[in-house]
Amino acid sequence: MTWHEVWPLLWPATRDTLYMTLVATAFTAVLGTLVGVLLLLTERGGLMPVPPVNKGLGFVVNVGRSLPFIILMIAIIPFTKLLVGTSIGNAAVIVPLTVGAIPFYARLVEIAVREVDPGVVSAALAMGASRREIVTKVLLREARPGLVSGLTVTVIALIGYTAMAGTIGGTGLGQLAITYGYERFEGKVMLASVVLLTLIVLIVQLIGDVASRRLAHK
Known part of the structure; x- marks a missing residue:
């Protein structure tokens, strides 16, 4: 296979x-933030202490983080089909990607929010702030650098997970590398796919680092 034959394969896979x-990432950012904040709020000594809920939620998060993605993707096929109407294709891949990333990001959110200075929270409570205001205007606002850094790590993990999309009929650079580079011994396709994936990861990391540093100085 010549480079002229390789290039037309790369754009659809990259897209x-x-x-x-x-x-x-969009679904993970919203749902993962919600779960992470709930983990912190419902623990003993939190703003809304409900230990049974905290333990149950923590158990679900730990189980979700411990499952290898390839197993998770296959195990939730019925759930995927229920949500998107199909168990194959890129739309179907998004469901396990999100389900697998939410517990991972939720823990990072919990860590980031926990690092907020308790004195800031105490001051907000003394000024009569509601729980919603404390969460949205204090905790999440002060934790923005950590949240962005955590999301950056999560996005990079998601890019790696997409390499397994072919298991349920998905496409992408990972599947292209496996189908052409590995199974058909097309070294140029493998090389181009790896270079593009690496480039995407580097760009994501750069954007995340810059955004995190700027938020930290605000």
Whole structure:
């Protein structure tokens, strides 16, 4: 296979990888933040202490983080089909990507929010702030650098997960590398796929680092 034959394969694969990653990231950012904040609020000594809920939620998060993605992807096929109407294709891949990333990001959110200075929270309580205001205007605002750093790590993990999309009929750079580079021994396709994936990861890391540093100085 010549380079002229390789290039037309790369753009659709890159587009599909970015599509799956970006959509899964959007859902993960919202739901993962919600779960992470709930983990902190419902613990003993939290703003809304409910130990049974905290333990149950923590158990679910720990189980979700411990499952290898390939197993998770296959195990939730019925749930995937229920949500998107199909168990194959890129739309179907987004479901396990999101389900697998939420517990991972939730723990990072919990860590970031926990590092907020308790004195800031105490001051907000003394000024009569409601729980919602403390969460949105104090905890999440003060934790923004850590949240962005955590999301950056999560996005990079999601890019790696997309390499297994072919298991349920998805596409992307990872699947292209496996199908052509590994199974058909096309070294140029493998090389180009790896270079593009590496480039995407480096760009994501750069954007995340810059955003985190700027938020830390605000």
